[in-house]
Amino acid sequence: MAVVRGFLGFATACRDFCVLVVLVLVVHPHRANGIRRALTAPSKDVKPSVAGVCAASVIVHGYKCQEFKVTTKDGYILSLQRIPEGRVVQKDGNKRQPVLLQHGLFMDGMSWFLNSPEQNLPMILADNGFDVWISNTRGTRFSRKHTSLNSSTTDFWNWTWDELASFDMPAVIDFVCGQTGQKINYVGHSQGTLIALVSFSEGKLVKQMKSVALLSPVAYMSNMNTALGRVAAKTFVGEMGTMYGDAEFNPKMVEVGDFIKSLCTYSGVDCYDILSDFTGKNCCLNSSSFDLFLANEGQSTSTKNMIHFAQTFRDGTLAKYDYAWPLYNEMHYGQVTPPIYNLSNIPHDLPLFLSYGGQDALSDVQDVKLLLGNLKVHDVDKLSVQFIKEYAHLDFIMGLNAKDKVYNQVVTFFKHQNS
Numbered sequence: 001m002a003v004v005r006g007f008l009g010f011a012t013a014c015r016d017f018c019v020l021v022v023l024v025l026v027v028h029p030h031r032a033n034g035i036r037r038a039l040t041a042p043s044k045d046v047k048p049s050v051a052g053v054c055a056a057s058v059i060v061h062g063y064k065c066q067e068f069k070v071t072t073k074d075g076y077i078l079s080l081q082r083i084p085e086g087r088v089v090q091k092d093g094n095k096r097q098p099v100l101l102q103h104g105l106f107m108d109g110m111s112w113f114l115n116s117p118e119q120n121l122p123m124i125l126a127d128n129g130f131d132v133w134i135s136n137t138r139g140t141r142f143s144r145k146h147t148s149l150n151s152s153t154t155d156f157w158n159w160t161w162d163e164l165a166s167f168d169m170p171a172v173i174d175f176v177c178g179q180t181g182q183k184i185n186y187v188g189h190s191q192g193t194l195i196a197l198v199s200f201s202e203g204k205l206v207k208q209m210k211s212v213a214l215l216s217p218v219a220y221m222s223n224m225n226t227a228l229g230r231v232a233a234k235t236f237v238g239e240m241g242t243m244y245g246d247a248e249f250n251p252k253m254v255e256v257g258d259f260i261k262s263l264c265t266y267s268g269v270d271c272y273d274i275l276s277d278f279t280g281k282n283c284c285l286n287s288s289s290f291d292l293f294l295a296n297e298g299q300s301t302s303t304k305n306m307i308h309f310a311q312t313f314r315d316g317t318l319a320k321y322d323y324a325w326p327l328y329n330e331m332h333y334g335q336v337t338p339p340i341y342n343l344s345n346i347p348h349d350l351p352l353f354l355s356y357g358g359q360d361a362l363s364d365v366q367d368v369k370l371l372l373g374n375l376k377v378h379d380v381d382k383l384s385v386q387f388i389k390e391y392a393h394l395d396f397i398m399g400l401n402a403k404d405k406v407y408n409q410v411v412t413f414f415k416h417q418n419s
Helices: 002-012 018-025 034-038 053-061 109-113 121-127 161-180 191-201 227-235 238-244 254-263 274-279 287-296 303-315 326-333 365-374 402-418
Strands: 066-071 076-083 097-102 130-135 184-190 209-217 352-357 383-388
Touching: 053 066, 053 076, 053 109, 053 121, 066 161, 076 121, 076 161, 097 121, 097 161, 097 191, 097 402, 109 121, 109 130, 121 130, 121 402, 130 161, 161 184, 161 191, 161 303, 184 191, 184 402, 191 209, 209 402, 352 365, 352 402, 383 402
Parallel strands: 097 130, 097 184, 184 209, 209 352, 352 383
Antiparallel strands: 066 076, 076 130
16 A cells, blocks of 8 residues: 555656655666666665764764754654864854754755765865764654654654645754854755745745755746656646555655656657656766665655645746645645645745756756745845756755855855855
């Protein structure tokens, strides 16, 4: 039954499913035998990390790192890491500004460390004098505890990105503010941008923000432009998953690989380059990082979250989860349709940096323009927008030239807002 629920959630939520496909399916994206190789397990000498993020990806490179646990108001116990300083401690007497990094769907905090210390964003920020914090959302490998629920039960997985915005994000930000006594600079990628945008649109957490950087921003999702994605989105109706209740959606299920192979038989779908079929053509990935990527990522989410993404894609609006039946929506929201998130309500003086790519199939250019339309009255000196013509979805976290293209600009933006 869990497999059925996973398929139903997957099919229509395929828009932000790119990361999953990379994790489960891709080893070498430009090889003719990519499908065959990708549907096998990673090489045996690459072991998934069972140590925490600090031990596995930070301390080994000579950085200090601390592990914390944060409990949300609805009982989820989240893993949080801190890199308090760079390898070379700057003795300028200034208090280090905190930066919180929030990963995307099917990822966790480890996803920020796939490239070398000189090329990954957390360590670049640490070396530039920032106090860096790494968040891990509920359901991912280091955040699978709850004060009363077990992750093997369906109740544990009864949530969507609505709850990530209303519970996870506030818990982490309150904790970081409490530890540092300062406002926060925020970096989100993909789903990490979505939960920030909807939270800010409701006036939440804004007073705790110093500035915000959104990489490959996701809000509106109606312009998916790949044949494989369109076929997957039309294969099932996501809301049917509610017939089976809530469940964990584990992207490493063997059945998911079989499902992808079946989609490749549809007319117009070319699975020769399956990575590009889902994410857009990433220009600048390092193929040597893929074994590490496959070994460490592919994190679980909830089937209900997948259905929520499906609804956002299908309806072309940004709204709370739709329970499909007017009576159920009335019970949850006091109205027969789910409330809309109005992004134009984001405070006009909140410093925002948005970076998006011309090849990104998941944060499509037209969808980003819809987002920017909601920000048209934003204070001119508080909104910075970067467009990288050759970038697709994963270049923003794994691109070999992301330091020069994106991260240096993020550092400059934060320092300007903190000056």
